[in-house]
Amino acid sequence: MSQLSNWGADVEKLFVASLVVVILMAACTDMSETSYSGQVTSAEIAMPGTELGLPVNAPDRFDFGVEASEQRVAMWDIDVRPDGLGLPEGNGSVQEGRNIYNVHCIACHGPTGTEGPNDRLVDSEQWEDVPTTRTVGNYWPYATTLYDYIRKAMPQLTPGILTADEVYAVIAYVLWMNEIVSEDAVMDSETLPAVVMPARDKFVMDDRVGGAGIVR
Amino acid sequence: MPSAESPKLSRRRWITTTSGVIAAGLVKTQADAIQLIAQEAPTDPTKVPGRLVSEIGSRAPGEQPKRLIRAPALSSSSRTPLADLMGTITPADLHFERHHAGIPEIRFEDHELLVHGMVERPMVFRMSELMRYPQVSRIRFLECSGNGGGVYNRERMPTEVTVQALDGLLSTSEWTGVAVSTILREVGVRPGANWVLAEGGDSAVMSRSVPLEKVMKDSILAYGQNGERIRPEQGYPLRLFNPGYEGNTSVKWLRRIEVTDQPTHTRDETSKYTDPLGDGTVRQFSLVMDAKSVITFPSYPYVLPDKGWWEIRGLAWSGRGRITRVEVSTDGGRNWSDAALEGPILDKSTVRFRHLFEWNGRDTVILSRATDETGYVQPTVEQLWEARGIRTSYHQNHQRAWKIARTGEVTFGLGDLV
Numbered sequence: 001m002s003q004l005s006n007w008g009a010d011v012e013k014l015f016v017a018s019l020v021v022v023i024l025m026a027a028c029t030d031m032s033e034t035s036y037s038g039q040v041t042s043a044e045i046a047m048p049g050t051e052l053g054l055p056v057n058a059p060d061r062f063d064f065g066v067e068a069s070e071q072r073v074a075m076w077d078i079d080v081r082p083d084g085l086g087l088p089e090g091n092g093s094v095q096e097g098r099n100i101y102n103v104h105c106i107a108c109h110g111p112t113g114t115e116g117p118n119d120r121l122v123d124s125e126q127w128e129d130v131p132t133t134r135t136v137g138n139y140w141p142y143a144t145t146l147y148d149y150i151r152k153a154m155p156q157l158t159p160g161i162l163t164a165d166e167v168y169a170v171i172a173y174v175l176w177m178n179e180i181v182s183e184d185a186v187m188d189s190e191t192l193p194a195v196v197m198p199a200r201d202k203f204v205m206d207d208r209v210g211g212a213g214i215v216r
Numbered sequence: 217m218p219s220a221e222s223p224k225l226s227r228r229r230w231i232t233t234t235s236g237v238i239a240a241g242l243v244k245t246q247a248d249a250i251q252l253i254a255q256e257a258p259t260d261p262t263k264v265p266g267r268l269v270s271e272i273g274s275r276a277p278g279e280q281p282k283r284l285i286r287a288p289a290l291s292s293s294s295r296t297p298l299a300d301l302m303g304t305i306t307p308a309d310l311h312f313e314r315h316h317a318g319i320p321e322i323r324f325e326d327h328e329l330l331v332h333g334m335v336e337r338p339m340v341f342r343m344s345e346l347m348r349y350p351q352v353s354r355i356r357f358l359e360c361s362g363n364g365g366g367v368y369n370r371e372r373m374p375t376e377v378t379v380q381a382l383d384g385l386l387s388t389s390e391w392t393g394v395a396v397s398t399i400l401r402e403v404g405v406r407p408g409a410n411w412v413l414a415e416g417g418d419s420a421v422m423s424r425s426v427p428l429e430k431v432m433k434d435s436i437l438a439y440g441q442n443g444e445r446i447r448p449e450q451g452y453p454l455r456l457f458n459p460g461y462e463g464n465t466s467v468k469w470l471r472r473i474e475v476t477d478q479p480t481h482t483r484d485e486t487s488k489y490t491d492p493l494g495d496g497t498v499r500q501f502s503l504v505m506d507a508k509s510v511i512t513f514p515s516y517p518y519v520l521p522d523k524g525w526w527e528i529r530g531l532a533w534s535g536r537g538r539i540t541r542v543e544v545s546t547d548g549g550r551n552w553s554d555a556a557l558e559g560p561i562l563d564k565s566t567v568r569f570r571h572l573f574e575w576n577g578r579d580t581v582i583l584s585r586a587t588d589e590t591g592y593v594q595p596t597v598e599q600l601w602e603a604r605g606i607r608t609s610y611h612q613n614h615q616r617a618w619k620i621a622r623t624g625e626v627t628f629g630l631g632d633l634v
Contacts, residue, residue, distance in 0.1 A: 051434045052352050052395035061402055064348045065341035072340060073332045076472055079413055079423060079480050130494050130607040134487060142481050149483040152421035156290060156317065159419050199498070203490070206502040210536040212591030215599045
């Protein structure tokens with residue numbers, strides 16, 4: 001009922017709304033769901049944690065979709081997490097990566113990863129208070145994000161054409177250009193998650209909360 | 217109108233209309249004459265039968281609001297013409313765009329959504345199956361968190377900037393679809409789950425991590441927008457819609473939801489859409505859009521033709537709930553008055569505010585500031601600089617000011633008054 005105060009001083013609206021609420025409350029005693037402008041809309045199952053309830057006569061399951069097979073999940077489950085979950089078999093070296101980079105990446109990111117015209121990839125200069133560039137070397141908090149992103153989205157005009165070995169290799173090369181790994185480094189599902197990115201500990205969770213007198 | 221008239225300008229009409237005024241020196245060119253005829257003899261619609269019904273409506277020929285495109289590229293945006301619009305709903309064809317690899321062509325019959333991860337039953341849904349689930353509709357704003365980025369840098373504060381160029385990455389629609397909570401109930405979320413990864417079917421395979429609590433609360437798998445199927449630019453045939461969250465999390469062309477115990481830290485939630493605060497830290501997962509308001513009229517490049525009564529109009533919104541108050545200042549922020557709010561005031565939606573003022577014809581600056589139901593007040597740019605430093609690129613929700621010069625010209629910013 002507290003939401004009603006937001007409806008302003010429109011007396012007629014308030015009267016009609018109160019009437020609707022009274023009628024609905026009289027009709028269904030088991031109703032708690034309020035939504036939209038605070039109006040009680042219909043009798044709904046009170047599901048904890050959601051404002052978008054289901055009709056009271058909804059079954060436990062509708063079963064409109066089909067169960068996904070393991071192969072189907074494996075085919076689409078392509079994301080890679082910081083702990084390495086999702087990384088495929090395979091490996092690639094800095095040397096191999098140089099060739100991949102010079103064929104597939106150089107046109108958009110430049111010979112040394114700094115020239116553009118698209119995102120600058122390389123800056124091994126670290127920062128204290130604020131970054132002047134936001135590159136793999138001085139801004140990306142996790143090396144695994146490179147795999148997650150390059151595998152699916154790069155090269156921009158022919159995304160997804162790189163093999164697992166080629167993705168590992170080009171990551172090794174980009175990390176080497178940023179002076180994060182040595183020239184003889186080989187990236188695979190063990191070594192990539194173990195790379196500690198220089199900016200990792202700079203990242204903090206959002207602490208904004210709203211409220212009076214708070215600007216964050 | 218004058219140009220439409222010109223092919224029909226008959227010799228007789230030309231002579232009869234113009235002979236006298238040419239003699240008087242009022243008409244010097246044919247263009248002047250056309251202008252004069254258009255003013256003197258408008259087509260009388262009561263004397264000509266109108267056109268017939270049509271299957272698809274169209275805008276009046278003189279009313280052609282357009283999105284603003286900065287640079288056509290695969291990763292680019294177009295902005296809603298806020299100054300041309302009234303009320304709160306954005307026509308679907310004027311909803312802002314932000315794509316990371318262009319707009320994919322996806323057929324309704326072919327599209328599928330995979331829901332898997334920490335669930336009891338991983339499932340695949342076709343669009344026709346998703347549409348059988350109980351359907352919800354909510355009017356909500358969507359704003360790109362990069363909106364307003366052009367007016368944060370102290371050294372590069374533009375004055376000749378339209379509200380469209382400045383804040384046009386904001387639109388409001390009625391979104392229709394199935395509650396994410398309904399689908400997660402269907403697949404059964406396992407204990408320990410805390411996040412979901414939402415992934416799009418564009419060629420960037422754009423993906424974002426969203427807290428499970430959020431998507432359970434009020435997120436929608438949307439297939440409808442303002443009464444019709446979502447348009448390709450908005451994610452046809454299916455998008456995630458997270459009310460009040462930065463637009464990028466409302467993943468378009470949604471093809472996969474993975475329930476997880478931790479965020480995935482994708483490229484767009486690490487190297488992009490994060491906020492370096494100036495103290496050596498970077499704020500991550502800054503997902504909620506804070507309260508904000510913007511005056512849409514008068515704004516650049518409008519020129520007030522005379523002093524007197526004018527109504528200041530604009531939009532206010534908050535990702536944390538309802539707007540409770542919008543104040544307007546017409547003296548550069550010294551004094552503030554409550555603006556009228558046009559109801560209904562909806563949760564996480566835009567509200568239209570208006571404030572009547574009598575312009576005395578002198579230089580002045582007008583501003584607005586919004587308060588939401590948490591009590592949060594839209595800050596000044598100085599407050600944001602103080603709190604976040606000057607290098608952040610997103611969430612720039614500070615108060616917007618427009619200077620009205622004595623000539624009636626309106627430009628962005630506080631000018632030299634304040």
